[in-house]
């Protein structure tokens with residue numbers, strides 16, 4: 315659900331008396347000029363400041379209705395070129411929630427996170443106030459201020475990204491990221507200045523991601539959103555690295571990452587509030603978030619409590635993604651020998667049952683000092699129209715994804731299928747009526763010496779020359795459609811170990 319102008323009218327009646335001859339603007343502002351872009355504000359508060367207001371304080375009250383989980387404000391005023399300065403802060407019904415003076419013209423605050431200068435905390439309904447103070451205005455100057463206020467409700471999708479008002483990069487591209495990591499906000503650790511293992515500040519993980527050349531990360535601490543406030547502070551400084559809100563819902567029956575919301579998910583599966591896994595999936599659905607089952611084939615024993623996915627009656631139509639490659643599987647002899655069955659096999663069984671699920675990877679990093687085997691190992695690579703949270707999560711929903719198991723910076727795998735009805739990329743469904751001629755095309759870059767495995771429903775298709783002899787190659791295969799539903803996938807391995815894992819193209823009769 316996206317927000318619109320629907321609530322502005324209802325807010326008119328709720329607007330309280332304000333000082334300095336304020337009034338509601340007659341027209342909505344040019345939305346394209348605001349960082350929130352596509353979303354109209356719920357309130358527009360305006361007023362006039364004159365010379366008589368110099369060195370005075372003015373509260374601008376406004377009503378916050380029930381059900382609001384986040385408030386965002388943009389503030390502007392005229393006559394800045396004449397050295398007018400109006401400072402900005404905000405109070406909730408209980409008192410001051412922050413003050414940014416003249417150093418910020420926009421801010422947001424919610425239960426979990428707030429723009430630096432402001433305090434996260436519950437958003438109580440009632441009368442809030444913008445706290446304006448006029449620190450400078452010349453004797454002959456009259457200035458007008460405009461405050462645009464957005465109310466975000468349960469399940470609203472951010473205009474672009476939760477922690478960034480604009481895409482970090484534009485243009486359709488394969489963007490590389492890590493969807494699974496832990497910090498001091500759960501059990502991620504690193505060495506202190508004196509070499510002691512300590513809960514690891516999350517900026518170390520962000521720095522490791524930058525060093526690995528990643529475009530996006532999702533810090534997914536266990537059953538908490540306590541890291542979101544720190545992420546909000548980091549994002550402006552890490553302006554090439556998109557940070558996507560995530561939490562690892564950690565239960566006795568399995569783990570799953572929930573992406574794209576800062577609202578809490580009750581993970582007490584089996585307890586009085588969450589009787590079955592369906593209750594978790596329904597929470598995620600109501601939040602318009604994305605859920606990905608983590609390390610589904612990990613053991614569930616004393617060493618790894620509830621790590622494998624064992625939740626009975628999982629409705630896979632409410633699941634979007636599976637972490638089919640967790641770093642623990644990749645470490646091989648030096649790693650987690652307890653994983654007896656690949657996550658890919660778990661995924662393929664579900665594909666064969668007819669489910670459409672996107673396979674992703676995750677480092678599950680708990681130690682940024684692992685270096686090459688740490689953050690970004692493996693890498694999830696998504697084809698998205700821009701580097702924004704909405705674009706990346708939509709790309710995962712669409713299956714426009716491959717996994718770079720080595721965590722390289724440039725490995726590329728593109729499977730496409732051309733049929734009479736058009737062209738499909740990984741994740742897409744292609745109409746393939748009986749007798750239709752399909753051309754499968756596999757484009758691989760930077761995996762020289764590898765071997766392509768092309769499969770239909772998990773059974774190999776014979777590719778005449780499967781060996782990749784150069785740094786950039788395209789292999790093709792003609793296929794006659796039989797008019798039945800299938801999935802087609804391409805992977806690349808070197809020396810029998812996975813290097814690139816593709817998502818399927820689905821063939822529909």
Ligand SMILES: [Zn+2]
Nearest residue numbers: 562569608609
């Ligand atoms: Zn886990």
Ligand SMILES: [Zn+2]
Nearest residue numbers: 494496562678
């Ligand atoms: Zn984890």
